[in-house]
Every structure is written in C-alpha cells, then in structure tokens.
Amino acid sequence: MIRLVLLDIEGTTLPISFVRDVMFPYAAKALPALMQDHTNPTVVGARADIVMEHPGQDPLKVCQDWMKADVKAAPLKTLQGLTWRQGFEDGTLKADLYPDVPPALEAWSKGGLRLAIYSSGSIPSQKLLYGHSEQGDLTPLFEDFFDLSTGGKKDAASYEKITAAVGLPPAEILFLSDIGAELDAAQRAGLTACQLVREQDGTVPHPGVPQAPDLNAVSTQFGLPVA
Numbered sequence: 037m038i039r040l041v042l043l044d045i046e047g048t049t050l051p052i053s054f055v056r057d058v059m060f061p062y063a064a065k066a067l068p069a070l071m072q073d074h075t076n077p078t079v080v081g082a083r084a085d086i087v088m089e090h091p092g093q094d095p096l097k098v099c100q101d102w103m104k105a106d107v108k109a110a111p112l113k114t115l116q117g118l119t120w121r122q123g124f125e126d127g128t129l130k131a132d133l134y135p136d137v138p139p140a141l142e143a144w145s146k147g148g149l150r151l152a153i154y155s156s157g158s159i160p161s162q163k164l165l166y167g168h169s170e171q172g173d174l175t176p177l178f179e180d181f182f183d184l185s186t187g188g189k190k191d192a193a194s195y196e197k198i199t200a201a202v203g204l205p206p207a208e209i210l211f212l213s214d215i216g217a218e219l220d221a222a223q224r225a226g227l228t229a230c231q232l233v234r235e236q237d238g239t240v241p242h243p244g245v246p247q248a249p250d251l252n253a254v255s256t257q258f259g260l261p262v263a
C-alpha cells in the first residue's frame with residue numbers, strides 16, 4: 037500500500053518548457069551580477085565548489101556552460117535558486133503547473149497520503165516554485181523537500197537516504213518522475229515507481245516501469261484517492 041508519494045518537478049508536475057523558456061533565461065540574465073557578490077556566504081560557497089571542481093576556469097562561464105547543457109550540478113542549482121527568489125517574490129515568475137497536479141495533490145493529501153518532493157532544483161527554489169504557482173501556494177501539502185544535497189537522482193543510495201528519512205518501507209513510497217534513469221535508481225532501492233509520460237514534454241517511455249500520462253492516471257493505476 038502506498039503511503040507517501042515522492043515527486044520530481046520538471047517534466048512531472050511542471051512542463052519542461054516553463055523551466056527551459058522561463059526559469060533558465062531568468063537565471064542566465066541574473067547570474068553575472070550574482071557571481072560578483074563576494075559577501076553572500078551561499079554564493080561564496082557555491083563559487084568555491086565550482087572552482088574546486090574546475091580549477092583555472094571562470095566559474096560564471098562554467099555555470100553558463102552547465103545551463104546550456106542542462107547539467108544538474110548542485111552549485112549551479114543553488115545559484116539559480118538565489119536568482120529565482122527575486123522573480124517569484126515580485127511576481128515576474130509564477131509556476132504554471134500541469135492542470136492535473138493541484139487537484140490530484142489535494143485529493144491525495146486529503147485522503148491521508150504523505151507528499152514530498154525530490155528535485156534537482158534546490159530546496160529553497162522548490163519552495164518558491166510551489167509557493168508561487170498560478171494555482172496558489174501548494175507548499176502546505178508537502179511534508180518534506182529533498183534536493184541534490186541528499187545525492188544524485190540517478191543513484192539508488194539517494195532513495196535509500198530518503199526512505200530512512202521518511203521512516204517507511206521503500207515499497208510504500210511511490211516515486212514519480214519523467215526520467216528513466218531516476219526511476220531505475222528508485223526501483224533499485226526498492227521504491228515503487230511510475231514514469232510520467234507527458235505528451236507536451238515529448239517524454240520517451242522507459243522500459244521496465246509503469247507509465248501514466250498524468251496524475252489522474254497515477255491515481256487509477258495505484259488505487260490512490262481520486263481528485
């Protein structure tokens with residue numbers, strides 16, 4: 037029996053186009069000025085991590101290259117999160133979640149399911165995104181948020197850590213993502229997994245894992261409360 041649903045964001049609850057065409061350009065514009073900030077300890081720490089990983093290279097250029105290739109690197113995600121704060125707080129950014137997402141999350145939560153997020157986006161940016169969506173503030177629905185500080189999403193060990201943190205048998209956790217390698221890792225850790233194959237995102241179906249086109253179909257397939 038599923039007791040907790042662990043959700044990815046990009047490609048699962050939020051269209052990839054919103055991240056690629058709205059959030060990333062916003063961060064790319066703000067990043068050069070942010071990288072000049074030598075007083076903010078979060079910026080200083082992230083820059084130091086980049087320099088350690090890429091000695092002799094300009095950390096801004098490294099970030100720009102990462103962004104172009106959509107590399108899920110923790111220091112980049114931290115820095116992007118800092119840039120997005122201003123945008124979400126002043127209303128320039130508003131997350132346009134898939135329409136099936138808010139009603140399904142409400143129904144699951146009302147029906148007693150526990151909900152948590154696991155995304156490459158930093159925890160502060162996850163909270164900003166769900167706190168400032170077109171559909172309102174959804175953060176109260178989630179009991180926990182996990183990001184790359186728990187480990188990479190393609191590593192089974194990350195899902196073992198999350199399982200320990202939420203205190204449930206792994207099979208009672210349903211992980212939802214669009215990415216096959218993430219679902220494989222979750223299954224290796226014993227979690228129940230389901231791939232969101234979003235037509236709008238052109239998701240490529242991954243063998244060896246159940247699939248659903250939206251969260252309503254997830255409810256039907258796994259016997260979860262229906263919106």
Ligand SMILES: CSCCC(=O)C(=O)COP(=O)(O)O
Binds near residue numbers: 155157
């Ligand atoms: C607050 S998430 C912003 C989008 C993002 O930067 C990202 O990397 C999302 O990755 P995910 O693991 O949710 O697919």
Ligand SMILES: [Mg+2]
Binds near residue numbers: 044045046047048213
């Ligand atoms: Mg994703």
